[in-house]
Amino acid sequence: MENPNDVVSLPAMPVLQVKELPSFILPDDPLIMKKVLSDLFRRLDNIIWVLGNSFDALEIDVVALMASINAPIIPIGPLVSPFMLGKEETVAGNVDxxxxxxxxxxxxxxxxxxxxxxxxxxxxxxxxxxxxxxxxxxxxxxxxxxxxxxxxxxxxxxxxxxxxxxxxxxxxxxxxxxxxxxxxxxxxxxxxxxxxxxxxxxxxxxxxxxxxxxxxxxxxxxxxxxxxxxxxxxxxxxxxxxxxxxxxxxxxxxxxxxxxxxxxxxxxxxxxxxxxxxxxxxxxxKAVADGGSSDINIDRFISEIEAVSC
Incomplete structure (x- = not known):
């Protein structure tokens, strides 16, 4: 493995040490993970939408970068319990x-x-x-x-x-x-x-x-x-x-x-x-409230699906 203290510079990201990168992209991680990721990346060329469990204000620089290069990533989060967002639970039971x-x-x-x-x-x-x-x-x-x-x-x-x-x-x-x-x-x-x-x-x-x-x-x-x-x-x-x-x-x-x-x-x-x-x-x-960034993104996603289906 590379020196874990070496640094890596990526667009719209803070300077990262190698040890701060996701472990599944590092050389000493199991080969099966690399194969899974490789297969996923190869399929991205044919994907129209990628829904992300995040929201604009949380990763503002990354969201802006993805938009500037027309990447199909759409933040629709945070996807947490409605209870945490001040809404009534809509699903019986829990997911613990x-x-x-x-x-x-x-x-x-x-x-x-x-x-x-x-x-x-x-x-x-x-x-x-x-x-x-x-x-x-x-x-x-x-x-x-x-x-x-x-x-x-x-x-x-x-x-x-x-x-x-x-x-x-x-x-x-x-x-x-x-x-x-x-x-x-x-x-x-x-x-x-x-x-x-x-x-x-x-x-x-x-x-x-x-x-x-x-x-x-x-x-x-x-x-x-x-x-x-x-x-x-x-x-x-x-x-x-x-x-x-x-x-x-x-x-x-x-x-x-x-x-x-x-x-x-x-x-x-x-x-x-x-x-x-x-x-x-x-x-x-605010992101998931009516008119918030994630709410707008979901509506746009639905509209684009409807347009493709017609």
Whole structure:
């Protein structure tokens, strides 16, 4: 693999280090992913429309570039639960992978505004034992309320997950809650949540933007590194955990605690991140409202389909 610290310049994008590119385009990623992408790109010449789960204000430079070269990409997002956009649910049930633990909302209801650290690394990522220990130590030392989603080991195929340190639950039971899963959209919309410690998958990225919640980013693979770059360096609504050692993905408990404090503390920098996050939340709502950019794009897409069909 190339030096991960080498830089890459792409149109309408910030300068990226190689390690910030999507992992599936790097040389050491499985060949099957390269074949999938190669097949996809070959078919793009015959595609009229590509609907993108994003919105103009979120990726304004990229959207402008795509329009200037007549690329068939149409932002129609954010595609999140209607609940997050202030609309009534139109589909019965929910789309969570495992059963939702609603009592975590009751836990949040009892906490002060902007006080709770929410931690979730998605449905696939797992933490090593060192990572698990360091996150736990940071939460214990921070003395902050927290809600931590940890997937049950039996749900993780072929990957060994770290376990909570002995005594952690007992030591933090008065201010923390650990669950197997939770209704993330409802959590991110809750007023007690101060920040989101996240892997930066695209779904979680959109949900934290729509929720107006600042982030502590810990990307690992796939699109997560470049999503973290967008949130932290472009949108400026969070910070990124810096690893140490031989690029093994290990971060110290002090790094975790410092990142959480930087985003969640009362101070100018944290206030600016929150202000930016709230502004993007409003922009997301406007995009899908009547006359918003995504609403217009969907109407245009439908009109073009009708024209082609006639």
């Amino acid at each position: 992978i495992w059963s939702v633990e609603d009592y975590c909302i009751e836990f949040l209801d009892k906490k002060p505004i902007s006080s709770v650290v929410y931690i979730s690394f998605g449905s696939i990522n797992v933490l090593t034992q060192d990572q698990m220990d360091n996150v736990a130590t940071a939460l214990k030392n921070s003395n902050r309320p927290f809600l931590w989603v940890i997937k049950p080991p039996e749900k993780i195929s072929g990957m060994k997950s770290g376990e909570l340190p002995t005594g952690f639950l007992e030591e933090t039971k008065d201010r923390g809650l650990v669950v197997k899963w939770c209704p993330q959209e409802r959590v991110l919309m809750h007023s007690s949540v101060a920040c989101f410690v996240t892997h930066c998958g695209w779904n979680s990225t959109l949900e934290t933007v729509v929720g107006g919640v600042p982030v502590v980013a810990f990307p690992k693979w796939s699109d997560q590194p470049i999503d973290a770059k967008l949130l932290v360096d472009v949108l400026k609504m969070g910070v990124k955990m810096r690893i140490y050692g031989d690029d093994d993905g290990v971060f110290s408990d002090r790094v975790v605690e410092r990142c959480i404090a930087e985003v969640a503390d009362i101070g100018l920098k944290a206030a600016e991140m929150k202000k930016r996050a709230v502004a993007l939340k409003e922009a997301a709502k």
